[in-house]
Amino acid sequence: MSDSASKLRQLPRGRHRLSREQVAESQRERILIAMGEAMTDGGYVGTPVAAILKLAGVSRETFYELFRSKEDCFTAAFDRVSALLAARLQLTIAEIADADGVTRMDRILGDYFDHMIDDPASARLFLVEVYAVGPAAIEARMALQKRFVDVVTAMLGAETDEQRFACATLAAAIGAMTTGRIAADDFDGLRALKAPLIELARRSGAVYGTAFA
Known part of the structure; x- marks a missing residue:
């Protein structure tokens, strides 16, 4: 610790x-x-x-x-780490708005994974422990996941409903794989996800959006 x-x-x-x-x-x-x-x-x-x-x-x-209780404190801690992650990713998205698909994915996924690795305790809080807190915390986790879907759709240039759905499934997969590696303290494994994810998007062409169409 x-x-x-x-x-x-x-x-x-x-x-x-x-x-x-x-x-x-x-x-x-x-x-x-x-x-x-x-x-x-x-x-x-x-x-x-x-x-x-x-x-x-x-x-x-x-x-x-x-704080009223331990759960109230957890909720505030969850909001804090969620806001820090969202701010970092939104800044990256703004910086690379005109970049090609590979560059966008490399930067955004790199910053996403680095954020977890830089502060694994906070990452474990909102990826792993949140499910032990209760329904309100899980609802907040689902809202955060929707915001991450927005990041993925921006990253891949999704325009149609079909592309946005594909991005939602990809975001869910990234979240699940990230959660597993954070739970196992497997930071090398987390970093290793970036290259195959970029290759998956590249091979998928327009499935996710215009980035690799």
């Missing part, structure tokens, strides 16, 4: 001039990161709030001032 949760935005020792809001934001951020870090050992079900508090370096009182 990494110590990123304890290092991020640590408050200065002794007296400081931070406002109450800045202190609360620092504490909240550390708790959200600690949520993912703590679950790498025991999963969502096996992770008590005490383990999150220890990693985040905050009191139980502070935790319950910021």
Whole structure:
């Protein structure tokens, strides 16, 4: 387990001039990161709030001032990591809008996989542990998957309903393969998916969109 949760935005020792809001934001951020870090050992079900508090370096009182429950904290952590991933992919899509199909897939899939590998605790949170939390969390996961379908349709230039459906199936396959490799801590295997996925799209021609038509 990494110590990123304890290092991020640590408050200065002794007296400081931070406002109450800045202190609360620092504490909240550390708790959200600690949520993912703590679950790498025991999963969502096996992770008590005490383990999150220890990693985040905050009191139980502070935790319950910021979150109603462990599930509420998980929901906020899920929203945080989802927003970070979406922002990264949208920036990449904007940068390579005029690139050829191979370049688009290489950059977008590369950034998607790198994002998981750079922060595997967060990746495990929204890919693996989310299914142990409950119906509301699974609904949020499905909404995130729909956003990923939008990324894939943009990546491959889907225009027709048939192409968008094909992209949805491809996005589901990518998500499932990514989840399996993150669960197994198989980062080399995750990176190795990129080349065959690009080749699959290239061989499929216009099935997914205009990128390889």
